[in-house]
Amino acid sequence: MHFRRVSRTEDSSPCPIPGLAADVLHMRVKEGSKIRNLLRFATASMQGEGKDGNGTSLRQVVFSxxxxxxxxxxxxxxxxxxxxxxxxxxxxxxxxxVNEVWESPQQGEAGVTMQRTVPAICILLSKDPLDPQAPGYQPPQTLSVPTEDIERRRALLRPIITQFSFLGSLTP
Incomplete structure (x- = not known):
């Protein structure tokens, strides 16, 4: 009941994405990782601030x-x-x-070793085109906003604008 975790080890299974380049940047994200720290490093590497040995920016990054x-x-x-x-x-x-070792703070009680299976994800981001037929592929996002989204936002704002339109008729 009052056990505490002493150690936690994960199996070192390779990334399930085949054919990764040797110079790919691998970002291992953990529960306690700070997003700003991970992104600062990955962004600098992908935008050319973090150069590889040849003086060029990295073309691929893997987050897992x-x-x-x-x-x-x-x-x-x-x-x-x-x-x-x-x-x-x-x-x-x-x-x-994942193997976890738990021990009891009370003397004489045996420790417990648990083996759990947890979900994991591995995501490759690449500046170079990838196989669009590969399972799990997503093409680059377009930065333009589709016109139906613009119309939907205008329709949502119309009731708010008409509700407050009487404020324009008030004079101080």
């Missing part, structure tokens, strides 16, 4: 996370796609095995 870090991984990817723009994406889901 497991367990409670999956949502933070997806958040990082979506923000980076908006900041850098024109990035192709391939996402792969898989499972990882």
């Amino acid at each position: 996370g497991s367990g409670r870090g999956v949502t933070k991984t997806i958040t990082c990817v979506e923000i980076l796609k908006r900041k850098v723009g024109g990035l192709h994406q391939v996402s792969k889901l898989h499972y990882k095995t």
Whole structure:
């Protein structure tokens, strides 16, 4: 009941995306990772501030996370796609095995070792085109707002504008 976790280890399964370049930047996102720190480094690397050995900016970055870090991984990817723009994406889901060792603070009680299977995600972002037939592929986002979105926003704002239109007729 009052056990505390002593250690946690994950299996070191390789990224499920085949054919990754050797110079790909691999960002491992954990539950306690700070998004601003991850994005500062990844953005600088993709925009050319972080040069590789040849003096060129990186063309690909892989974000991976497991367990409670999956949502933070997806958040990082979506923000980076908006900041850098024109990035192709391939996402792969898989499972990882996590071993946790728990011990009791009371003397004489045996510790507990648990083995759990947790979901994991691996997302490749690339400036270079990727295979559009690959499962999990997403093309680069277009930055223009579709006209139906503009019309929908105007329709939502009309009641608000008419509701406050009487303010213009009031004189101080």
